[in-house]
Amino acid sequence: MKTSTLAALVLAAGTLTAVAVVGPGLNPVPTPTLAVPATGALVDHSAYDRLLKKHVNAQGLVDYKGFKADEAIFNQYLTMLSKNPPAANWSKADQMAYWINAYNAYTIRLILNHYPVESIKDIGSKIKIPFVTTPWAAKFFSIGGENMSLDNIEHGILRKKFDDPRIHFTLVCASISCPRLRNEAYTAAQLEKQLDDQGRDFLNNPAKNKISPSDAQLSKYFDWYKGDWQKNGQSVVKWVNRYSTAKISDNTKITYLDYNWNLNKQ
Template identity: 40%
Template sequence: MKHITITLITVFMTTFGFAQNTDTFFKASDAFFKAHVKDGKVNYKAIKKNTAELDKILASTNNITVNKSEANTYQAFWINIYNLSVIKGIVKNYPVKSPLDVKGFFDKTKHNVGGKKITLNDIEHKLLRGQFNSDPRFHFVLVCAGLGCPPIIAEAYMPNTLDKQLDRQTKIALNNDEFIKVNTRKKRVQLSEIMKWYKEDFRQNGNEIDFINKYREEKIAAKSKISYYPYNWKLNQTK
């Protein structure tokens, strides 16, 4: 009986500690994004002047373990880490005009986060797309610091609202005339190169237009000719 009691106490304390750590991370991340993001852009200059808050948040992730069986917590955790790590990578090299100005920004630079030393590409492709059937909505919430990306939001992604946030950001992008450029008269549509690079993600249940029309208010003609406009890698910084 004593052994059972001690075991139950240990499980309770572990679970309670995990919940406290994740709650603290999500709340701190939410406050950070609210303070430094506006209209889809990041105030890198202000963050560069004092990186303590960002450093503390990222360091705290190494004391947190998330399990993919808790899908919403796991996804929200790594989406936020990705966006925070992108900001950290830019701030570390600021001023820069584009993330591509930093050699190996996505595929070589390793970030010490979530108990791992990992690249941004690893987070996107191995921990998120690779674990969750390449959910195409990830492409509308993982923000690469370029203006061609869907806009970063002034809030953290949260486990209890994640699905709604994923849907919301997907709808915003796919109803934006700058992101999806439609010529109804000629039945032509220009798509972001994101939809070219990750074509297989958007063709899981049809083609790209089928996916777009699932979220778009003004539907695109099914037989529209598809082309892709150049990606804008210019930095998404506030003026």
């Protein structure tokens, strides 16, 4: 995708920052050219973990007013993320946990920047930058000195570098039809368990997927990212059966549910 770069002023973690912009949403996004250090101390996600436990309930709904009240602590965590990108000596699990937490945390930051809003998609209409019409394409934060967007993290890093479709069960775009936002941070030690737990939770939640052997009404994720689910000899059917208690087959009628973009607020 050809990148269009323009200057813009965006509120990021409480600071006005000059940024660049790219788009659009589900198209391939170039991998950011981060100046990745060869070695570096691991990031401590415990402050973010405490905020999630305090402001996210068991259903994954967010108390955005509570996050707003704890904004100073939240911004300190985001500043730490910004200054400490994953280093080459970090394990794959440490890097994945970092980027998943970063995506979800900066999504919350984006909502707080424009709060109150009824949907993250409403923010797109507020972005007064030519050629940028979605909030996911706006580069409103920086990591390792590189201006970045949510698209950069999802498509340019997580999908491209780690090739694990389970990330789709973890990235939360602040909407009702998204997977549940865990009320805990992702960590390398728990990552495999957390990824599988997210898969089970997502596939067995009738608000996200309605599954029976004869008829499966699946999340749009399985349509939007069909190529991801089909990699390495896999398929949508195999991934559904990996986590769903109700099993399907190649003969199951598969349709896709409408996506509810309403804010995932308490």
